[in-house]
Amino acid sequence: MKDSSIIQAIGNTPLIKLYSVTKDLPKKVEIYAKAELLNPGGSVKDRPALRMIQEGIRTGELSPGKIIMDPTSGNTGVAYAMIGSALGYRVELVVPENVSRARKEIAKSYGAKLTFSSAMEGSDGAIRLSQKLKAENPDKYFMPNQYNNHLNPQAHYESTGIEIYEQTAGRITHFITGIGTSGTVMGVGRRLKEYSSDIKVYAAEPAEALHGLEGLKHMESSIVPGIYDPSQLDGVRPIATEVGYEMTERLALEEGLFVGYSSGANVAAALELAKDLKEGVVVTILCDSGTRYLC
Numbered sequence: 618m619k620d621s622s623i624i625q626a627i628g629n630t631p632l633i634k635l636y637s638v639t640k641d642l643p644k645k646v647e648i649y650a651k652a653e654l655l656n657p658g659g660s661v662k663d664r665p666a667l668r669m670i671q672e673g674i675r676t677g678e679l680s681p682g683k684i685i686m687d688p689t690s691g692n693t694g695v696a697y698a699m700i701g702s703a704l705g706y707r708v709e710l711v712v713p714e715n716v717s718r719a720r721k722e723i724a725k726s727y728g729a730k731l732t733f734s735s736a737m738e739g740s741d742g743a744i745r746l747s748q749k750l751k752a753e754n755p756d757k758y759f760m761p762n763q764y765n766n767h768l769n770p771q772a773h774y775e776s777t778g779i780e781i782y783e784q785t786a787g788r789i790t791h792f793i794t795g796i797g798t799s800g801t802v803m804g805v806g807r808r809l810k811e812y813s814s815d816i817k818v819y820a821a822e823p824a825e826a827l828h829g830l831e832g833l834k835h836m837e838s839s840i841v842p843g844i845y846d847p848s849q850l851d852g853v854r855p856i857a858t859e860v861g862y863e864m865t866e867r868l869a870l871e872e873g874l875f876v877g878y879s880s881g882a883n884v885a886a887a888l889e890l891a892k893d894l895k896e897g898v899v900v901t902i903l904c905d906s907g908t909r910y911l912c
Contacts, residue, residue: 645896666696765843770804778808
C-alpha cells in the first residue's frame with residue numbers, strides 16, 4: 618500500500634450542526650450531519666471500498682492483474698475507481714442504466730469500465746449481472762461483494778462510529794441513516810451501542826417499493842444484503858420520496874448544503890425522529906454531493 622496518496626484523505630470528515638431546518642424543534646434537541654461528501658471520492662462509500670480493497674490485497678485475493686468488479690448504484694463504484702486508479706488496479710462496474718450521468722462520467726474519468734444492468738431491476742439487477750460475470754470469469758475478477766462483505770460495516774465500525782462519538786463528545790443519543798447496502802447503519806450502530814446501550818440506532822428506508830431515492834433500498838421488495846441485521850436496530854423508519862426531495866432542496870437553500878437525495882432523505886428522517894424528543898442529540902449522514910445528480 619502506498620504510504621502517501623489520495624486514499625490517506627479518506628475519513629475524519631466534519632460533523633455539521635443543522636440550524637435552519639431544525640428551528641421548530643425543542644431547544645434541547647439538536648441534529649448533526651456527518652459530511653461524508655467531503656471524502657476524496659465524494660461519498661460515504663470511500664470508507665468501505667478502501668477497507669475491502671485493502672483486505673483483498675492483504676490476503677492475495679486481489680493480485681496484480683486482477684480487475685476489481687462489483688455491482689453498485691454509483692457511489693461505491695466511484696470509490697473503487699478512484700482507489701483503483703491510485704493503487705494501479707483496473708476497475709469494472711456493474712450499474713443500473715438509470716444511475717445519474719454525472720456518476721457514470723466520474724467513474725469513467727478514473728478509468729473504470731461500465732457494464733449496465735436494467736434500470737427496472739435497480740440495484741438487484743446489477744447484483745445478479747455481476748454474479749453472472751464473476752461465475753463466467755472467476756480468475757479474472759476480484760469481487761469485493763459489498764452487499765455481503767462484513768468489511769463493509771467493519772469500515773464504519775473502525776472509523777465513522779468512533780468519529781461521531783468523539784465529535785459529539787459522547788453526547789449522541791440517536792443515530793439514523795438510510796439503507797443501501799446497510800453497511801453504514803450496521804457498522805456505526807454497533808460501535809455506538811458499545812459506547813452506550815442507551816444510544817438508539819435507526820435505519821431509514823424508502824416508503825415505497827418504486828421510489829426515487831437513488832442508492833437506498835426498500836428492503837421488503839429487494840434482495841436483502843447479507844450484512845443487514847435488523848435485530849441490531851431500534852427500528853426502521855419509512856421516508857417518502859417527495860419528502861426526501863423537499864429536504865434536499867431545503868438543505869441547499871437554508872443550510873448551504875448541496876447534497877444528494879439520499880442525504881435529504883436522511884435529514885428528513887432525522888427531523889421526524891427528533892420531533893418525538895424533548896431533548897437529545899441526533900446524528901445522520903450526508904452521503905454525497907448534489908453535483909452527482911446534475912445531469
